[in-house]
Structures are given as structure tokens and as C-alpha cells.
Amino acid sequence: DYTNGEFLVQELSGGPPAGADVQIKLLGEDLTILDKNADQLVVFLNKQPGVSNVQKSAKPGISKLVFVPDKTKLAEEDISIDTIGLQLRTYTQGFTLDTIKLGNETDDQDIILRQNAYSTQSPSDLGSISIPGAKDKPAVPLLSLGSLKLETNPTVISREKGKRTISVSAAVAKGYSITETNKKLEKAADDLHLPTGYSWATGGVNDENNKSVQSILQAMIISFLLILITMVVEFHSFRQALIAMLLIPITIAGVFYVFA
Numbered sequence: 001d002y003t004n005g006e007f008l009v010q011e012l013s014g015g016p017p018a019g020a021d022v023q024i025k026l027l028g029e030d031l032t033i034l035d036k037n038a039d040q041l042v043v044f045l046n047k048q049p050g051v052s053n054v055q056k057s058a059k060p061g062i063s064k065l066v067f068v069p070d071k072t073k074l075a076e077e078d079i080s081i082d083t084i085g086l087q088l089r090t091y092t093q094g095f096t097l098d099t100i101k102l103g104n105e106t107d108d109q110d111i112i113l114r115q116n117a118y119s120t121q122s123p124s125d126l127g128s129i130s131i132p133g134a135k136d137k138p139a140v141p142l143l144s145l146g147s148l149k150l151e152t153n154p155t156v157i158s159r160e161k162g163k164r165t166i167s168v169s170a171a172v173a174k175g176y177s178i179t180e181t182n183k184k185l186e187k188a189a190d191d192l193h194l195p196t197g198y199s200w201a202t203g204g205v206n207d208e209n210n211k212s213v214q215s216i217l218q219a220m221i222i223s224f225l226l227i228l229i230t231m232v233v234e235f236h237s238f239r240q241a242l243i244a245m246l247l248i249p250i251t252i253a254g255v256f257y258v259f260a
Contacts, residue, residue, distance in 0.1 A: 008053050020169035021178050022051070023204030024185055027163040028197060031058070031154065034166045037192050041168045044188045050176030057167040061155035065123055069146040078134035079145065087142075091115045091129055123148070169204060182206045224248070 024041060026034045038056050045054045067088065069081060089095060094114025102109050115129075126148060130139040158165050172178045182202065189200040202210075224245070231241035 008055075019204035019208055021172040021205055022181050022185055023167055023169040023202065023207070024189055025160065025165050025167040025201045025203050026189075026194070027160060027165045027199050027201065028194070029164060031157065031164055031166070033195065033198065034058075034164060035154075037194065037198075038166045038168050040192060041185070041188060045168065045170045045185065048181060048184065050173040051170050051181060052173060053169075053171040055169055057156070057158060057165075057169075058154045059156070060152040062153055063150050064153040065126070066149050066151050067126075067142070067146055068149060073145050077131075077137065077140055077145065079131055079140070084131055084142070084145065087129055087131055088126075091126070167203060178205060 022045070026037055026041075028034050035056075035058055038058065042054050042056055045051050067084065069084065074080070090113060094112040097111045097113050099108045099110055101107075127141065127143045129142040131142055131145060132139050158167075172181050186202065192200075194200065201207075228241055228245055231244060232238050235241050235244075
């Protein structure tokens with residue numbers, strides 16, 4: 001009944017398989033598109049029975065001001081995006097012109113070009129920035145060329161295989177199947193119909209289990225070949241070694257039968 005925030009209870013993992021019970025990763029270039037689709041998966045998981053602690057890897061951080069240019073007005077004034085970017089950088093951060101040494105100081109000092117370096121800046125002051133016009137045209141105010149809007153700024157941007165990625169993870173309560181929940185999540189990811197250049201991949205326990213199975217299969221194949229080579233050398237007969245190795249499938253079948 002805790003209403004002042006979100007309360008999460010997680011069981012610590014003492015060994016493999018490690019990671020969340022269910023996890024899916026969205027990969028692409030545009031964080032906005034990834035975040036939008038990740039939110040849909042979060043909503044989907046929250047509706048599933050036995051699923052808890054639904055989390056998204058991208059956490060909103062401090063807000064950021066974004067200038068949205070009006071392409072029509074830019075064309076009328078013959079002003080490029082680069083010109084606006086240079087003026088905004090000069091006003092807020094500045095850029096280094098050169099580096100020199102002053103007096104007996106051992107460290108180099110940067111010469112930085114910046115507007116209003118000694119005044120307190122505020123978001124409202126951005127509207128007073130003047131953008132130089134093209135050729136003989138007079139300067140124009142920044143807000144006459146577009147608008148400012150407030151957006152969330154992620155604290156961490158993760159990459160996998162060269163692409164930005166956002167993951168959605170959750171825990172599955174006892175009595176519910178992790179495998180079935182993963183299958184439902186994968187179907188929901190397919191139903192997103194991600195744009196070209198975007199993809200999804202599973203993670204967490206499911207991914208760890210798949211890696212374990214693949215490594216076991218590789219080890220079994222290598223072991224089979226090494227044993228076969230050893231027996232051929234020992235028996236001096238490929239036929240006798242092969243007959244002996246044919247007992248392995250029968251043995252495995254018996255083991256599975258006993259386990260069942």
C-alpha cells in the first residue's frame with residue numbers, strides 16, 4: 001500500500017543463470033523511437049499476470065532545451081542550421097580560439113570566445129540571441145526562426161553492436177512460467193513492427209540459457225570427435241571405433257528416459 005513512490009523487491013541471484021527473468025533489448029539509432037517502443041513493452045508487461053518489477057534501462061535525467069527550427073523561415077532569411085548552432089554554442093559554452101602560456105605558469109590557458117561570459121544565463125535569455133543574416137541582411141532574433149521546447153535527457157546511452165539500445169526487464173513470480181512469459185514478450189516485440197534499421201533481441205535469463213546450451217553442444221561435438229580419434233588410434237580400426245561410438249545415442253536416450 002505504499003503510495004509515495006515505486007517499491008521494488010528483487011531476489012538476489014547467487015549464480016547462473018544471471019540476469020532478469022525476462023528481458024528484451026531494442027536496437028536502433030534514434031533514442032526517441034526506441035523509448036516510444038520500450039514504453040509500449042512496459043505497458044504490455046505490466047498487464048501480464050505474475051510479472052513484477054518492470055523496468056526500462058533508459059532513465060530520464062535532467063531536462064534539456066531543444067531549439068526546433070522552422071525550415072520555411074530559415075529559407076526566407078537564407079540562414080543555415082550551422083549558423084544557428086554556432087551562435088548557440090558561442091552564447092552558452094563558447095569555443096577555444098587558441099592556447100597560450102601566461103607569465104610563469106606551467107599549464108596552458110585556453111582563449112575562449114563566448115557571449116556574456118560574466119553574466120548569469122537563464123533559459124529566457126535565449127530568446128534575445130540574434131542570428132547574423134546572410135550577406136547584407138540584418139540580424140534576426142532566434143525565436144523568429146523557430147521555437148524552444150523542453151525535453152527529457154537520458155542519463156545513460158547504451159550501445160550494443162554499434163547501435164543504441166534500450167532494454168526492458170521484469171521479474172516473474174513463482175508459479176508462473178518464465179519461458180511462456182518470454183514467448184509472449186517476443187510476440188509483443190514482433191507486433192511493434194519496428195522501422196527499417198531497428199531490431200530487438202532477448203536478454204536476461206533466456207539469453208544466458210541459450211548461450212549455455214550452445215556452449216554445451218559445442219563441447220559435446222568436440223568431445224565426440226576427440227574420443228573418436230582416440231579410439232581409431234587405439235583400435236587401429238575406424239569401423240570398430242564407430243561401432244563403439246554408436247552406443248552413445250542409445251545411452252543418452254536411456255538417460256532422458258530415466259530423467260523423465
